[in-house]
Amino acid sequence: MESRYQPTVHTLMIPGLDLDAGAGRWGVHDPAGKSQKESGVEARTEKERSPAPEIWAVGGGKGGTGKSFLISSIANCLALQGKKIILVDADFGGANLHTFLGVSKPKVSLTDFLEKRVPLTDLVVESGIENMGLLIGAIHSLAPDDMKYTQKLKLFRHIRKLDTDYILLDLGAGSHFNTLDTFLLADKKIIVVLPEITAIENSYYFLKNAFFRQLLKTLGDHGFKDLILNAWSDRETHNIASLSQLIDYLRSVSTTVENIINRELSNFGAHIILNRVTTGQEVVIGRSIKSVCKKYFCVDAKYVGYVEHDSIIPRCINKRKPFMQACPGTRCAREIERVTENLLDGKDINTRI
Amino acid sequence: MNMQPEEYERYLDILEISPGASYSEIREAYLHLKSLYSEESIVTLPIRDDISEERKKEILRDIEEAYQILAGSCEQKDLSEVEGKTIHLSADEFDQAPVAAINFGGQTLREIRERQGVDLQKMALSTRIQVHFLQRIENEEFDALPPETYVRGFVVSYSQCLHLDPKKVADDYMKRYQLWKKNM
Numbered sequence: 113m114e115s116r117y118q119p120t121v122h123t124l125m126i127p128g129l130d131l132d133a134g135a136g137r138w139g140v141h142d143p144a145g146k147s148q149k150e151s152g153v154e155a156r157t158e159k160e161r162s163p164a165p166e167i168w169a170v171g172g173g174k175g176g177t178g179k180s181f182l183i184s185s186i187a188n189c190l191a192l193q194g195k196k197i198i199l200v201d202a203d204f205g206g207a208n209l210h211t212f213l214g215v216s217k218p219k220v221s222l223t224d225f226l227e228k229r230v231p232l233t234d235l236v237v238e239s240g241i242e243n244m245g246l247l248i249g250a251i252h253s254l255a256p257d258d259m260k261y262t263q264k265l266k267l268f269r270h271i272r273k274l275d276t277d278y279i280l281l282d283l284g285a286g287s288h289f290n291t292l293d294t295f296l297l298a299d300k301k302i303i304v305v306l307p308e309i310t311a312i313e314n315s316y317y318f319l320k321n322a323f324f325r326q327l328l329k330t331l332g333d334h335g336f337k338d339l340i341l342n343a344w345s346d347r348e349t350h351n352i353a354s355l356s357q358l359i360d361y362l363r364s365v366s367t368t369v370e371n372i373i374n375r376e377l378s379n380f381g382a383h384i385i386l387n388r389v390t391t392g393q394e395v396v397i398g399r400s401i402k403s404v405c406k407k408y409f410c411v412d413a414k415y416v417g418y419v420e421h422d423s424i425i426p427r428c429i430n431k432r433k434p435f436m437q438a439c440p441g442t443r444c445a446r447e448i449e450r451v452t453e454n455l456l457d458g459k460d461i462n463t464r465i
Numbered sequence: 466m467n468m469q470p471e472e473y474e475r476y477l478d479i480l481e482i483s484p485g486a487s488y489s490e491i492r493e494a495y496l497h498l499k500s501l502y503s504e505e506s507i508v509t510l511p512i513r514d515d516i517s518e519e520r521k522k523e524i525l526r527d528i529e530e531a532y533q534i535l536a537g538s539c540e541q542k543d544l545s546e547v548e549g550k551t552i553h554l555s556a557d558e559f560d561q562a563p564v565a566a567i568n569f570g571g572q573t574l575r576e577i578r579e580r581q582g583v584d585l586q587k588m589a590l591s592t593r594i595q596v597h598f599l600q601r602i603e604n605e606e607f608d609a610l611p612p613e614t615y616v617r618g619f620v621v622s623y624s625q626c627l628h629l630d631p632k633k634v635a636d637d638y639m640k641r642y643q644l645w646k647k648n649m
Contacts, residue, residue, distance in 0.1 A: 313511035354515040400501050400508040403481055407502075407524050408516055 164272060167279045168455065169202075169298035171322070173314030175285030177304045178387040181429065182419065182448070183282045184212040188436040189452040191243040196277040198236055200247045202294045203284030204259065207250040213239050214432035215246065223252045225270070226263045232270040241434060245276070259290060268297055287321045296326050300455060302383045302416075305401060307394040312401060320355045323380060323411060330376055331362075336369060355409055377410050385451055386418040394418075402460075414460045417451035419444055468538060476531035488539040489581040495532040496628050502528065569624075569637040571605040577627055578603075592622040599623065607645045616642060 170183040180201075187199045201209035210217055218237045224230040232247070239246040251259065259267075271279060281298060283291050295301060301322070305315045331340050343350060343361055352358045359377075363370040382405065386398035398415040405413040422444045428435050439445055454461060468476075477484060480494040501509065502524050578588065589596045601609050602619055610616050617635050624634035 307507070309507040309511060312507055316512055356516055356520075396497070397508060399497070400506070403498060403501060404508055404512065406481070408512060 165198075165274060165276045165279045166300070167272070167281065167298045168300040168302060169281035169283060169295050170302040170304055171283040171291065171295045171318055172304040172311075173285065173287055173318035174306075174311045177306050177311055178419075179285075179304045180209050180212055180282050181425065181435070182304055182385060182387060182451075183280050183302075184209060184434065185436050185445075185448045186452050186455070187244055187278075187280045188241055188434055189449055190278055190280075190456075191241050192436070194243065197244045198247055198274050198276045198279050199239060199244060200249055200271065200279060200281045202249045202281045202291075204249050204251045204290065206284055207248050209282050210246060210248055211432060212429060213241065213246065213434050215240050217250075218246075218248050221248065221250045221252050222267070223250075226251070226259070226267070232267075233274065236274070241437070247274075264290065264293065268294075271297070287318050289325065292318075292322050292325045295322050296329070300383060301381065302385060302455070303413075304385050304387050305398075306388050307386060307390075307397045312397075315401070316404075319382060319405065319411065320409065323376075323409065324355060324358075326376060326380065327359075327362075327373065330372060331369070334368075334372060336372075339365065339369070359410060378412055380411050382411060382413040383416045383455060384413055385416055388421040389418045390421045398461075414454075414458065416454040416459070417447060417461045419447045419451065468534070473535075476535050479527045479531040480535065486535075487582055488536060489583055491532065491535050491539060492581070493628065495528065495536075498528045499525070569629075569634045570641060571603040571638075574623065574627075574634070574638075575603040577629065581627055583627065588623070588626050592619075592626050594619050594622055605641060605645075607642055613639075613642060613646075 168183075168186075170179045172179060180203075184199060187197050191197050199209065199213075201207040203209075204222065215238070218235070220230065220235050220237075222235070225232050225235055236245040236247045271281075281294060283294055303315050303319065305311050328337065328340055331337060340358075340362065343352065343358060347353070347358070350361050352361055359373060363373055384398050384402055384405075386395070386401075389395055395418050398418055402413045402415045405411045420443060422442065424439060424442065425435060425444060428438050431438075436445055436448065450461070453459075473484075477486070480486075480491065480498065482490055482494045486494070502521065505513065578585075585596045585599050588594075588599055592599075598610065598619060601607075602616070602623060607616070610619075617639055620635045620638045621631040624631045
């Protein structure tokens with residue numbers, strides 16, 4: 113995890129900033145080359161070869177919360193800043209991200225990569241926006257969830273190797289383990305939630321499932337897989353009814369396990385976006401969800417911003433026009449820009465009412 | 466009050482605020498968390514069975530403790546920093562002050578606002594009411610304010626910004642407005 117960051121560049125460029133920001137990479141990719149001087153020579157040589165791209169993923173359980181709209185708009189913001197982006201539609205069964213960008217569905221699909229050995233880069237198509245490529249993760253099958261485990265690992269491995277600055281993954285709805293695993297690939301995990309009880313409930317499920325899966329994976333890597341599986345199957349004897357109780361139980365097993373769990377909890381770092389806000393009071397909901405994540409599940413989250421409801425957005429989507437291009441300067445566009453900045457900086461929005 | 470750095474950090478963590486938070490930020494965070502964890506809302510309802518009742522009480526106790534200590538330390542700093550100010554309420558007394566007051570005239574509102582360290586610019590940003598209207602509210606310049614309904618709305622936003630009971634404040638404030646209207 114740590115090796116992704118370049119502390120040298122980091123301290124030189126943005127002193128005192130949260131390490132989570134992962135902003136150190138800017139120096140390397142700055143097209144104007146401005147920061148090269150600032151970041152110093154050592155840092156430059158260290159990462160001379162193109163570094164692994166930073167992966168952002170957007171999930172959140174419930175369908176229709178605006179995940180695809182937001183991630184494509186955020187990708188657009190980053191591309192406008194001169195960063196190289198590949199936007200990946202990882203909704204394997206219901207890929208429709210191309211519609212948000214107004215491009216037609218590409219002929220090649222993930223099936224070609226998985227079965228015909230077509231390189232993944234060949235699947236990246238023009239998005240119609242400068243600096244931004246599009247990879248449609250459609251699987252031409254009526255049972256797209258059938259993706260084999262080895263196929264999935266191959267896909268993830270190749271996604272990481274794509275030559276770009278940022279990879280933005282759009283996930284489908286639900287908490288299927290393929291969705292969760294794709295979510296867990298990300299360096300920045302983004303949750304989109306609406307100020308509605310069902311959306312909030314689903315985002316808790318999603319987060320809990322994702323964290324449980326992460327824990328399963330990490331503890332498995334350390335040879336503790338049986339411990340967590342047994343703890344869960346014998347949950348009645350151990351008096352475990354929730355994720356936080358499971359975590360408490362596991363922490364009490366040994367200090368090694370406790371350390372692993374604590375590290376995973378602080379590294380997990382979900383970023384919350386509250387979408388379709390209609391009143392000022394609703395803005396605070398994002399902050400409340402963040403607090404609950406911390407106090408109930410011990411998960412450190414950041415509330416990176418909200419986007420107001422605007423009926424112009426569905427109209428814009430129906431016209432298949434990228435929102436940030438079609439309606440720049442609108443309140444929603446500015447809110448999306450702010451969300452993007454906060455995601456880059458790893459910052460929380462300040463919500464004093 | 467001398468606080469250990471770890472202790473200070475723990476309290477900041479509980480109230481979810483950053484180091485150097487002002488009194489008004491501490492108070493705002495406290496009120497937010499207190500209502501979040503003592504009342505059911507769409508945020509807490511979906512997971513109310515996730516943690517035990519004891520743990521919930523513990524969360525509230527921690528929030529209360531963190532507020533008392535952090536607000537207390539702020540008071541001490543204020544006293545040493547601000548000279549010439551004679552009236553200083555402790556955190557506890559201050560909590561009671563707005564509740565106990567029944568008289569919410571413009572002057573009182575201004576005093577509460579200044580005491581919380583909220584300047585008019587900041588309030589204008591969060592309430593989206595222009596500064597000159599906020600000033601006229603405090604000066605009770607009713608003839609220079611828009612019609613009654615708007616004035617009431619301004620006062621409600623004003624008091625929400627200071628975490629006062631908006632109904633109580635607006636009901637009392639508007640009595641002044643009525644009186645002025647009658648004598649016009």
